[in-house]
Amino acid sequence: MKDIEVEYYAILREERGCKRESTTTTAQTPRDLYIELQKKHGFSLSIDNVKPAINDDFVDWDHHLQTNDKIVFIPPVTGG
Template identity: 35%
Template sequence: MTRVTLLYFASLRDAAGTASETIETSAQDLSMLYAEVRLRHSIAWPIEQLRVAVNGEFARWSDPLPDSGEIAFIPPVSGG
């Protein structure tokens, strides 16, 4: 199991009901982690519409999970 801190922004924060949480997961990569979190929090955003960052740097969904660290799920933003 890997322990990571998840950060949620904008509508993802609303869906998760929190800005961050620390979890233990057996996910092998970032896409598997998001699938797990999406199911847990009933998040509507498909993975194709999000960005992911690990320890403050953009990452690919196929990247393996870090041994520990901070993972941010970032939805598209609109300006006005």
């Protein structure tokens, strides 16, 4: 089990109802974690429309998660 800090932006924040949360997970990758959270919270965005970042760096979906990582799932955003 890993303790992970998750931050949400835009529609994911709206759907989750909070800016950040701590979670304990068995997920090994951002892909595993997003799928887990999508099922738990009912996120509408498919994984193809989200970009993961861990500890302030963009990563691949198959990047290995470590305990105490801070992960952000970045949805498409627009604006000026």
